[in-house]
Amino acid sequence: MQSHFGPHLQQMDRSSRIISLLDKVCMKIEPSQHQYDLAEERYLAVGKWIAGAADDLLQNSSICVQGSFATSTAIRPPEQSEYDVDLLCYVPNDDLSLQPISLKKALGDRLRQHATYGKMLEEKARCWRLNYANEFHMDITPAIPNQACQNGGCLVPDKELRRWKESNPRGYSKLFKARAALEPRFEKYESFGIESAHDSVEPFPKRKEMQGFLRRIVQLSKFSRDFYFSKKSIALWPISIIITTLTSRSYEFCVGKYVFQDELDLLCKVVEHMPDTISCKDGISWQILNETTTGENFAEKWNTDPERAKAFFAWHQKFLEDLRKLRVSVGLDVIRKDLSDSFGVEAVTEVFDDITTEVSSARQKQKLAVSAELGLTTDSSCRAIIPKNTFYGFVQER
Template structure:
């Protein structure tokens, strides 16, 4: 099996830069634990309220923080942490506006929460300045959903609409667990089999899935692309996450890729294939369903404003082109320039610094390896990695 190791080496460097950029944009573990402690405190306060709808209330994470695909907003030092306040006693007898008010009244009765509280259209927000804000959306059980989905308020607060954050998370995590077949891995496996002094390569586990990184890369590119434009045109995160997850599953199951970077390009290219042009009733319209519940169309706003769909496809073409061109760029300075343009200089600069420091440290200690699934890594635990010669990583002496 032929693998262009020089090109694979270059792409491994790129995928590692992107991974470290994602880590820079993500919520830190300490901040996550802080948010967890605070929303658990909110849950206890709400559940202790006298109103019967608050009895047995539970709060859980939804959205990007729950999935591990969080990206810090441009120009802000705080993350959005989306929560669901599930009320098992709630039914459609009560309007969304009333149930939302029950939650708001209870939060206002707490001195600290009242000071931090902001009312949004469908939820309540607790703002912890320069840290994060907690968006708390009320939800009740959706008896019509076979997957134990929920109902959440619509924008008017007059109607309930289907949702299933826990089911969505379960489906996403199942796809994230899929392991791609990379030619570089196979090539190294063949070398391992021919050498008695190398142990079999273990499954790589860094605590972050490939799929999560792909979603974060796309979301950050979107944020930079639309910076300064009408926020109403931005493709919402759940659309990017859903299309990338579906495309990732198809690519992993159907293809073999030279490198992880090539897989990312294939996944990005494949996103539009999962956008339907017919609604469930047979009428024309944009349709990206929530597969885990009924009557939820992530693209419903596209049908009200065609400019939203056009903005998505314009962004998508730019994202694919930028990533394809990045793989063709030769030299660290040009790579950094292109990445700055696509993702912003702050996280890119941090990624370069982190990776260069890791590589330099590993080279000094003789622990630098080329690992098949994650590219360059510094770890003595990877028994079947292949040593990398000094001064040959992408952007340095290899040109």
């Protein structure tokens, strides 16, 4: 009798292994557990120091993580060994007469009072940066409450320090985590790939929270962007908050609408629908609004530099084409080339070097299998085991 699985099972088998390779790529570019532990240690220390300030402007201040570490989507910046850790110093002062430049100065003065921080301190346009050599740098942005925001938003300085502008990092992170918790539905088959799975200093996000489809898709999208624009103008690349926002919206839409063949189908559909919630009025006014507050448009720079919008859509089309090509790739050599074309040679080479080591170890342990789609693999669930190879040939089981 003919199997009900047929070629679809073969596609599932190949797709799941490609997803496994993509997962390994993400593991190469995301912070290690040691780096997470270091970041948490530094974060707690600087938060405690700021909270102990005598300056009235910093009284009752609290600190929290924002950006990619808050959503657990951090990846290694291109051409850098240091990760970006973005922090928010929240001061419960709702006096709008307080000037951004004054609060920023008070924050900088407090950091300079510390024997270590004073030597590491670098002033940026809206924040203060602590440079931990060969580890990461922490950007600390001052903020005050936004009484007009019903979602508990805040106000942060603009780049000129002339006015306050709307933001809501805490609300944004909460919304992202809610979307990340949504479970996609798959056709009949089990998932082989990624697991679905009042202090002055808020808890630092745990690394285990990085598991999950949405976070991996964001990481892959950002890594694709980094490689694509490394050969073009980095000044035009879409900022990470745009990629994270569009990916999370698309993920929510796709999970509610589709039943997926496999994880690779999920990845392709989420990337395909990323532009759907971009708004453009009269063909000139781009909007990607922050849903957790009012007045924050992540695409505001697209309106002063239209080339940024063109660059986003060009990258997005290339990324989608790369994923669709990868979906039909057969054989490790072809898959390796396609992955390198999408994400660069360095991380992909590291992944395949690890696979070579695993295969060598598995051969010694007689756990090496052969897959018609991929070639050699350490997954022997549905493939023939290759006998151990010695200098004298294959050793037969007795």
